[in-house]
Amino acid sequence: MQGLRFSKYKGKSQSTFDRLLEVFKELLLHSSGDVDEAIDWLRALDQEYELSTKDYTIDDFIEDLKKKGFLREEIDDGGGSGLAMTAKTERAIRHRALEQVFGKLKKSQTGNHQTKHAGPGDENSSDHRPYQFGDSLEQIDMPQSLKNAYANNGIDDLRMSQDDLVVNEQFYKAQLSTVLMIDISHSMILYGEDRITPAKRVALALAEFIKTRYPKDTLDIIVFGNDAWQIELEEVPYLKVGPYHTNTVAGLDLAMDLLRKKKNSNKQIFMITDGKPSCLHEPDGSYYKNSFGLDDYIVGKCYNRAAACRRAGIPITTFMIAQDPYLQQFVEHFTQANKGKAFYTGLNGLGDFIFQDYENNRKRRIN
Structure with a gap:
């Protein structure tokens, strides 16, 4: 799993439960909330890196997770039982994501961003x-x-x-309304790269950051593949990539619909994607798809939406998790049409880029 590094633990600052819990929360994000899969990975890691001890085994850890309210028994559709995350675990994952992405920040007073107007x-x-x-x-x-x-x-x-x-x-x-768009098309896991987990981590961290630092701001999260739909914050850890194309237009249309309903005037869109737009939902209900190169028809629709957002005063910041020159060229033209911003980033720096742009956009939009 990309981004994880393990070695034999030598310190004594944390209890065995706390150390295992940190690893387990990361595994839950990678497994999209599949507790059984995360436990299997944890056991494999324990065999190699000795995460547990003779006095405190992985089985002891699982029992403590249930006693402390991190896991619950769940009956599946077939009548069998299994373990599932609780709301407490979902909150813990969000908090861990916040610490990973924004850990260097100091907490400030609620709603502390001021305008120039007294x-x-x-x-x-x-x-x-x-x-x-x-x-x-x-x-x-x-x-x-x-x-x-x-x-x-x-x-x-x-x-x-x-x-x-x-x-x-x-x-x-001032209140700022943000819509975060997450690409869940199949390309987010192509070529052996896990791009969806960093996207989920950033979404969770950004949500927790806004809730704790700017509680008057709003954050809506949508995902887009062949179509686009809104999800609740609690659903983010469970996100999986589907056998989808990339319908960027549908995502932008939904984002604009959500922002039109906001009464405040400060609005923005963040879009995390790694692939070219390759799909449109036609008025007759059919799908127009083209996975080969950049399709002029699809790309033209994207440029139109970017310009419409510009006219509505909604900047779009695109975070492109790809290095393909022809995709970068599309993003550049898309950004010019919107007068927004674009970042071309690898998987490790995504959180810092998102944070910097959120803070900068907030200052620019409300000052």
Whole structure:
């Protein structure tokens, strides 16, 4: 599995359960939430790298996972039983993805991104300014105003005038709505490269990042293959690549539909893909597909959607997980049509690129 490195453990800072849990969460992401497969991989790794101990075996670990609420018994359609992830495990995977991708960031106060425009906003800052006619009484910082009155008049003649009053400055806390598009076409696992797992990890990390750092922002996640559909955050760990072509137009249409429903004016689309657009859903219900080269008909539709997003004020940032020159040329033309941005990235740097662009887009869109 790409991205994993193992060696015999020599440290003592974590319990055996905690160490195994970190590995197990990663395996669950690679197995798309298949607990039995993840356990099989864990046993194989344990045989080679001695992850467990004589006093704490993999079987002990599995029992603790059930006791601690990470796994539950599930009855399948055939009447058999098996193990499945719980909501607690899904949250733990999101948190691990956040630490992997954004671990170098320090937490900040909720909704801390300010616009340049001061005035009646929705949250206080630590800055003060003199009272002005029209300021509400709720904005007055009474302790600081009393200090000013004492400094100006002394304790023997403590009177408060308008000149002593200061108010908490307020700022608008702008909201940004993001749609993240994830390509689940078959090419995401071609040539022995696992490209879907890094895409899932970034989606989970971005969602957790927005929820904890910018809780007023929104993130919708959609996947696209032959068609496009919206998924819930809880479904991301279970995503699998299908026998699909790449219907980029369907993904963009759905993304625009979702963003039209958002009342705020700051909107953007992130698109993670590694393949060329190769499919369209025609008005008569049929599919037009072409897997050979770049089809002018399909590509033209993509350019049209990119321009439509530009006219609607929706920038598209494309993260191309491929190095093919002819695909890069398509992305360049697509980006020009949208006036957006594009990154050509390998699998390891995807998270950092997404983070940088989210922060930069946020600053650019709301300032």
